[in-house]
Amino acid sequence: MQETIHILQKEFDNLNPEQKRAALHTTGPALVLAGAGSGKTKVVAVRIGCLIHQGVASHQILGLTFTNKAANEMKERVHKLVGENVVVSTFHSLGAKILREAIHYLGYAKDFSIYDEDDVEKLLRALSKELFGQDAKVDLKRARSLISQAKNGLPGDSEEDLKKLYELYRKKMKEFNAVDFDDLLFLPVELFREVPDALAYYQTRWPYILVDEYQDTNQTQYEFVRLLAGSSQNLFVVGDPDQSIYSWRGASIRNILNFENDYPGAKLIYLEQNYRSTCTILNASNAVIEKNSNRYEKSLWSSGEEGEKIQIFQAMSEREEAAFVARKIEKLKREGQSLTSFVVFYRTNFQSRVFEDELVAKQIPYTIVGGTSFYQRREIKDILSYLRLVQSPTDHVAFLRIVNLPKRGLGEQFISKVAQAASENQIPIGSIDTLPFPLTPRQKEGWSCFRGAINKLHEIKATNSLANLVRAAIHETNYLVFIDQEEETKSERRENLAELIVKAEEWSDTHEGGQLSQFLEEIALVTSTDVLNPNEERLSLMTAHNSKGLEFDTVFLVGLEEDLFPHINSKKSEELIEEERRLFYVGLTRAKKQLYLSFASLRHIYGRLMPMRQSRFLQEIPHEYKKVCR
DNA sequence: TTTGCACGGGTTTTT
DNA sequence: CCCGTGCAAA
Numbered sequence: 001m002q003e004t005i006h007i008l009q010k011e012f013d014n015l016n017p018e019q020k021r022a023a024l025h026t027t028g029p030a031l032v033l034a035g036a037g038s039g040k041t042k043v044v045a046v047r048i049g050c051l052i053h054q055g056v057a058s059h060q061i062l063g064l065t066f067t068n069k070a071a072n073e074m075k076e077r078v079h080k081l082v083g084e085n086v087v088v089s090t091f092h093s094l095g096a097k098i099l100r101e102a103i104h105y106l107g108y109a110k111d112f113s114i115y116d117e118d119d120v121e122k123l124l125r126a127l128s129k130e131l132f133g134q135d136a137k138v139d140l141k142r143a144r145s146l147i148s149q150a151k152n153g154l155p156g157d158s159e160e161d162l163k164k165l166y167e168l169y170r171k172k173m174k175e176f177n178a179v180d181f182d183d184l185l186f187l188p189v190e191l192f193r194e195v196p197d198a199l200a201y202y203q204t205r206w207p208y209i210l211v212d213e214y215q216d217t218n219q220t221q222y223e224f225v226r227l228l229a230g231s232s233q234n235l236f237v238v239g240d241p242d243q244s245i246y247s248w249r250g251a252s253i254r255n256i257l258n259f260e261n262d263y264p265g266a267k268l269i270y271l272e273q274n275y276r277s278t279c280t281i282l283n284a285s286n287a288v289i290e291k292n293s294n295r296y297e298k299s300l301w302s303s304g305e306e307g308e309k310i311q312i313f314q315a316m317s318e319r320e321e322a323a324f325v326a327r328k329i330e331k332l333k334r335e336g337q338s339l340t341s342f343v344v345f346y347r348t349n350f351q352s353r354v355f356e357d358e359l360v361a362k363q364i365p366y367t368i369v370g371g372t373s374f375y376q377r378r379e380i381k382d383i384l385s386y387l388r389l390v391q392s393p394t395d396h397v398a399f400l401r402i403v404n405l406p407k408r409g410l411g412e413q414f415i416s417k418v419a420q421a422a423s424e425n426q427i428p429i430g431s432i433d434t435l436p437f438p439l440t441p442r443q444k445e446g447w448s449c450f451r452g453a454i455n456k457l458h459e460i461k462a463t464n465s466l467a468n469l470v471r472a473a474i475h476e477t478n479y480l481v482f483i484d485q486e487e488e489t490k491s492e493r494r495e496n497l498a499e500l501i502v503k504a505e506e507w508s509d510t511h512e513g514g515q516l517s518q519f520l521e522e523i524a525l526v527t528s529t530d531v532l533n534p535n536e537e538r539l540s541l542m543t544a545h546n547s548k549g550l551e552f553d554t555v556f557l558v559g560l561e562e563d564l565f566p567h568i569n570s571k572k573s574e575e576l577i578e579e580e581r582r583l584f585y586v587g588l589t590r591a592k593k594q595l596y597l598s599f600a601s602l603r604h605i606y607g608r609l610m611p612m613r614q615s616r617f618l619q620e621i622p623h624e625y626k627k628v629c630r
Numbered sequence: 631t632t633t634g635c636a637c638g639g640g641t642t643t644t645t
Numbered sequence: 646c647c648c649g650t651g652c653a654a655a
Binding site: 066067090091092116117181182184185245246248249347348349350370404407409410411412413414440442443525527543544545546564565567568569570579583605606 | 631632633640641642643644645
């Protein structure tokens with residue numbers, strides 16, 4: 001105990017006056033405007049430490065972040081400071097947790113499934129057919145965005161057909177006992193509004209709330225936090241309007257700008273000293289972000305050293321660009337720098353391909369952060385769908401996905417008859433066994449094979465480990481035979497399945513008595529940066545969006561071309577361009593020591609070779625900070 | 631009724 | 646370049 005107080009005291013003494021003011025905040029609302037690299041994570045941790053030191057029980061403190069990585073980091077830092085565990089969770093995991101406890105008030109059951117983007121899209125496709133017939137011409141993308149916007153408190157499309165689809169979607173999701181990502185926040189807000197006792201319970205449970213990256217909260221998250229903070233108003237939020245990069249997902253910096261109105265008497269704290277980057281990098285970044293007209297004035301300063309100039313590289317093609325980066329990294333690595341001190345940022349996921357090829361050729365180990373994650377791979381989702389159906393027999397989308405997979409001669413017509421029979425007899429689609437209509441011999445065979453597998457899995461779930469359940473889902477269904485038929489040459493999918501078994505084993509080892517439902521939930525809520533492991537000697541590659549909250553000695557920001565970064569879709573308005581500029585700013589400010597910016601004159605887009613021009617953002621960096629590199 | 635093949639259309643960013 | 650969809654054979 002004495003020792004931890006000592007550590008806390010020491011950390012506190014190291015803070016600058018403004019940081020101390022933040023760390024000492026106890027009750028009531030506070031807004032910390034924290035510029036890039038201004039030490040906000042540290043400040044938040046020390047502040048939690050101080051609260052605990054002053055007698056607040058650790059379980060009364062709730063931290064909210066956007067990624068699991070940020071959550072774990074904060075948890076660990078607090079633990080190091082005061083040796084206690086506080087609840088730090090992502091918005092979405094907290095929503096899931098609350099729903100697991102209280103969703104019955106809203107007419108769902110506790111073992112609900114969580115649908116990802118892919119599941120939602122499949123369901124919408126099916127529902128639009130059901131509503132409007134085969135050749136329905138509903139724009140599914142628009143429908144999807146209407147649904148999301150409606151749940152995030154934004155006005156959406158008002159077309160009749162889309163509204164109908166939205167209504168049906170909500171009805172079916174409830175019937176299937178499934179929720180989507182937006183529901184993980186939307187439904188808790190609904191719960192808080194409709195069940196005052198539930199709200200009161202959670203308000204008492206967490207009287208102290210902290211929110212990280214507040215500039216990226218959307219309307220529903222805003223409501224969620226506002227309701228939870230309740231009358232005590234012990235709400236401490238941290239954010240930076242210049243790093244707001246999720247407006248396309250409904251995030252609004254209004255939440256930051258209106259904070260003082262929403263929470264009267266809020267304490268305002270500005271953290272403007274940057275401890276991360278060299279002056280060159282910081283000044284260049286400041287110059288860029290100042291081009292935004294819609295902006296709250298703020299200027300970051302640093303007492304650090306000047307540092308090296310920013311290196312600009314012009315490549316002939318994307319191939320040459322990748323080769324340049326790989327070569328540089330190889331060289332710097334030989335000079336003794338760790339691969340974990342570098343990073344490659346790009347605007348869109350498809351750009352990672354060329355880099356992968358180049359890194360494989362040069363035998364540089366790497367990790368792609370984000371993109372299609374492990375759990376989104378087809379074979380993994382197939383097997384997980386078996387588990388989902390066993391866990392929740394009402395999970396219609398899981399049923400649809402696997403009933404004829406591997407191929408069992410159970411086609412579209414057959415499946416819709418099963419669905420009809422299930423709903424007429426009020427039996428969950430994953431439980432219906434004997435069918436009240438005639439089957440062809442082939443269907444009879446296929447159906448009994450499918451039911452046999454499902455029944456077997458239920459048995460194994462009751463008696464065996466999670467890893468054995470995963471094994472059984474793969475073997476009882478002859479899934480391996482099926483992939484061998486599909487593509488004889490590639491072993492990648494087999495390896496992924498083996499990896500899934502390993503993950504299930506590891507999970508059982510670290511979660512004693514853990515249930516299948518928990519495993520599935522964790523998988524649904526993994527965030528892309530979770531794969532980052534600083535102990536592994538690997539280079540990371542990721543989109544600029546994924547870079548938020550991270551820092552590296554040397555940053556390679558690539559593909560700086562007009563129509564790519566800024567992206568062509570953002571040319572519709574100046575606001576969108578300004579968001580691209582903020583994204584560029586986020587990328588720049590991740591760098592501690594060195595920054596390499598590159599672009600290609602020719603690039604393959606949709607497989608076609610296109611001439612490219614360098615990004616306007618490059619020109620926005622003043623000359624004195626740049627240097628052409630070859 | 632299911633399955634296999636050819637075609638055309640579409641790519642931001644993500645919990 | 647990858648996917649889902651639309652059309653013709655089994």
